[in-house]
Amino acid sequence: MIAFMEAAKALADETRVRLLMALEGREVCVCQLIEMVGLAPSTVSKHMSILRHARLVESRKEGRWIFYRHPQNCDSPIVAQALDWARRCLADDTKVRQDRERMAQVLEMDPEALCRKQCCR
Amino acid sequence: MIAFMEAAKALADETRVRLLMALEGREVCVCQLIEMVGLAPSTVSKHMSILRHARLVESRKEGRWIFYRHPQNCDSPIVAQALDWARRCLADDTKVRQDRERMAQVLEMDPEALCRKQCCR
DNA sequence: TCCATATTTCGTCATATGACGAAATATACT
DNA sequence: AGTATATTTCGTCATATGACGAAATATGGA
Numbered sequence: 001m002i003a004f005m006e007a008a009k010a011l012a013d014e015t016r017v018r019l020l021m022a023l024e025g026r027e028v029c030v031c032q033l034i035e036m037v038g039l040a041p042s043t044v045s046k047h048m049s050i051l052r053h054a055r056l057v058e059s060r061k062e063g064r065w066i067f068y069r070h071p072q073n074c075d076s077p078i079v080a081q082a083l084d085w086a087r088r089c090l091a092d093d094t095k096v097r098q099d100r101e102r103m104a105q106v107l108e109m110d111p112e113a114l115c116r117k118q119c120c121r
Numbered sequence: 122m123i124a125f126m127e128a129a130k131a132l133a134d135e136t137r138v139r140l141l142m143a144l145e146g147r148e149v150c151v152c153q154l155i156e157m158v159g160l161a162p163s164t165v166s167k168h169m170s171i172l173r174h175a176r177l178v179e180s181r182k183e184g185r186w187i188f189y190r191h192p193q194n195c196d197s198p199i200v201a202q203a204l205d206w207a208r209r210c211l212a213d214d215t216k217v218r219q220d221r222e223r224m225a226q227v228l229e230m231d232p233e234a235l236c237r238k239q240c241c242r
Numbered sequence: 243t244c245c246a247t248a249t250t251t252c253g254t255c256a257t258a259t260g261a262c263g264a265a266a267t268a269t270a271c272t
Numbered sequence: 273a274g275t276a277t278a279t280t281t282c283g284t285c286a287t288a289t290g291a292c293g294a295a296a297t298a299t300g301g302a
Binding site for chain 3: 273274275276277278279280281282283284285286287288289290291292293294295296297298299300301302
Binding site: 150151152162163165170184185186187 | 279282
């Protein structure tokens with residue numbers, strides 16, 4: 001029950017679901033996620049921490065950057081089915097699609113340039 | 122996105138998930154649900170209203186009683202997959218099993234006797 | 243070593259949520 | 273009609289949640 005509730009609560013916020021869907025098929029750096037949703041770094045960081053605690057994402061550190069992705073070898077049926085549910089329901093969702101377009105732009109900048117840009121906001 | 126978020130939020134409270142699982146394979150009267158979880162009638166009513174609004178349950182009125190059940194002919198994949206997710210994850214869950222045992226006792230009383238009992242608490 | 247920068251942690255605030263009891267509503271029975 | 277009872281709606285309260293900015297932490301490069 002605990003693991004299920006963690007996952008369900010993690011999915012109960014629209015911003016978190018958007019962040020989760022942005023990781024579909026790729027890993028993404030925090031600064032890129034920040035840019036995509038347009039929220040404060042601390043806010044996005046908290047969201048990712050909740051998703052990670054629920055095991056819906058995992059993270060990888062590379063130098064100064066931290067990349068998030070869906071779990072690689074998911075041993076938890078609870079998590080696997082939660083991800084399937086979200087994917088099937090939201091693959092064609094309007095907001096998710098808009099996020100994909102925004103993310104496509106973001107991914108063209110390199111992370112360095114992106115973070116400098118965020119500094120000066 | 123809206124329907125998905127409604128469902129996800131509805132699943133993000135443990136009491137609501139317990140109530141939802143109690144409807145597995147049968148329809149149950151509100152007074153029986155109240156007895157199972159031991160919360161105030163108004164609280165349980167609100168929970169059921171949230172589940173119904175998310176389409177995870179539907180209700181049927183029979184005289185003074187209202188029975189809740191999982192949707193009969195579920196035309197929404199979002200809802201159907203949400204119910205599958207919960208069922209697969211929680212079929213053998215300890216709390217859900219305890220609720221089943223409690224519910225078995227409750228179902229042996231008839232609703233009339235049950236509601237009289239609740240009156241005098 | 244010192245500085246720039248990427249991310250997280252912490253403190254604070256406004257709003258959302260879940261609990262309750264009282265009152266309102268709807269139905270059945272006398 | 274009037275009463276009993278099943279459920280919902282409403283008002284209130286305490287706690288949880290999501291947002292932010294400031295400060296702390298960690299890493300890479302000068």
